[in-house]
Amino acid sequence: MFELAQQSLQILYYGVSQPPSTSRKPSSCNASKGENSAESIPVDLIIEILLKLPLASIASCRCVSKLWDSTIRLPHFTESILARSKLLFACKRDGNMCFFSSSQPQNPDENSSPIAADYQSSFNFCGDGRKLSRPVHGLIILKYYKKETKERVMEICNPSSGQSLTLPKVKTVRVDVCSFFGYDPVDKKFKVLSMTKLRSRGDKRTTEHHQVLTLGGTRKLSWRMIECSLPHYPLSDGICINGVLYYKAEVYRFQSRFQCRYGIICFYIRSEKFKFIEKQLLPSKLLNYMGKLAILKWDDDFKMVIRSNSLELCVLEDRKKHEWSTRTFVLPALWNDVVADVTLDIVGVTRGGEIVFSPLHSSDLLFLIYYNPERSTLTKVDIQGMDAFKHCIVHTFLDHVM
Incomplete structure (x- = not known):
């Protein structure tokens, strides 16, 4: 096995x-060097x-x-x-998680032509409460709950190839387990971080049984217990950037055990160490901005960005010194006309600096909105080829590696 x-x-x-072949011989002109x-x-x-x-x-x-x-x-x-990086769409229907991909539009504020989404693969999960991790180096973790066996299942999936692998069960008697997915570019290993959520007296929330599963190498796939010196409770999904896994959390390591601070947990994939950066978060979303962690915040508490007049982008410039740069963007007056009454999700930031939004639920037509903060322009790009998934929840991801 x-x-x-x-x-x-x-x-x-x-x-x-496929990893590059090592069987080639260097050319004679280069070998002489x-x-x-x-x-x-x-x-x-x-x-x-x-x-x-x-x-x-x-x-x-x-x-x-x-x-x-x-x-x-x-x-x-x-x-x-550019060709290897795609838009990835995931949507659930009839017990399947289906994936589509499309090319990422170049210069969308200059060309708003529709783009076609091609079917990639589907995975049957036969359960409830399905959750997706963000794509990490081409792979995704699909989590769901089997009612028949009362088991929580995690599968690592490759949407491009349709291959999947069921991960070993987390070592815990608790039911409420949260997991994060990351990649270490130095050792070239994928790792899954899992922990058990707890709620104790005084309404304090924390986690225990912190475990790591390493994917790759020669060892058997099994969970290892690790130490966590930061009593904390996760508040968001994770995002992995350059070997560091980030997620929002409330932390209890201060004067009173029943008082918490809000901020971001940094989990270093290679060393498996936890660090904490205190930061005001809500309402906000963690993003990858040009290879750096960024927080996109808005000025009211609606579910997703739709009625806001401005956005605040905070970029973590120095992780060790906790130094941030902050920019505020005032949305164009036609924002509400473009988005109408659609509930939007924040997808991410392109390499060109555009902030991308998508409908949380697909209607008659799936589309993306590209906001260029430098030019203060809004561009609506229609996505074609997903008519069978009207009115389903659609998860959209940027820069998926095929």
Whole structure:
């Protein structure tokens, strides 16, 4: 079973993104510069390697050598980066979680042409309370509850290939378990962080039984207990950026056990250590802004951004010093005319800096709204090809790696 699980995991991830072959020999002209030189690697293999890396790592690789810098600047390399990154749509129907993908529109405020969504895969979960993690390096965790067996199930899924792997049960007698999904770009390992939610006297909420499951490597897939020195209670889904998992939480480590502070938990995937950044959060959403953690806040307490007059974007510039930069954007006057009475979800921020919104429920037509804060423009882009999922809840994700 162990070998089968490891083989399934490799197929799950590498079935779509095969690691570059190491059997090639460097060309004679490059080999003469020495096997340890960056130039000893053929250009086509350099491109193949770079395309496997996160965007932030690709930017850092420009410092490796002049050859790598010039390679990254090649027009067809940029096109390859854009081609590998897609919009991903997930929606539930008849006990299945179905996935669609489409290309990400370029310069949407200049071109609002409709884009077509193509069917990718579906996963049957035969249960209730299904939840999705945000995509992490091409993979998603699907969580649901089986009424028949009263079990909570977690499956790691590859929407592009349709492959999935059921994870071992979390070691706990409690029912209320929350889990987060992350990736360590240094060791190239996926990890799942799980903890049991508790509510004690004085209405204090906290967690226990902090556990980690490492995906990859040669060890058997099993949960390991880890220490957590920060009594806290998660308040949001997680977002993984450059090897750090972030989620909103209330923390109890201060003068009174029954007083809490609100902020962000930073879980370092590689070291498995917890840190806390105090920050006013509500109402807000955690986003990836150009490879940095960002908080998008609005000025009233509606469910999603729809009636607000302004947005505040706080970007974590220095994680160790807890330094933030803050910008406030006043929405255009035609905002309410464009969104009408639709309840919107905040999808994320594009590489070009546009803030993207989508309807929480699909109506007659699914669409995205791109807000360019620099130009103060709004663009509505229609999504075609998902007519069968009208009036379903649709989850939209940016920059999904195919």
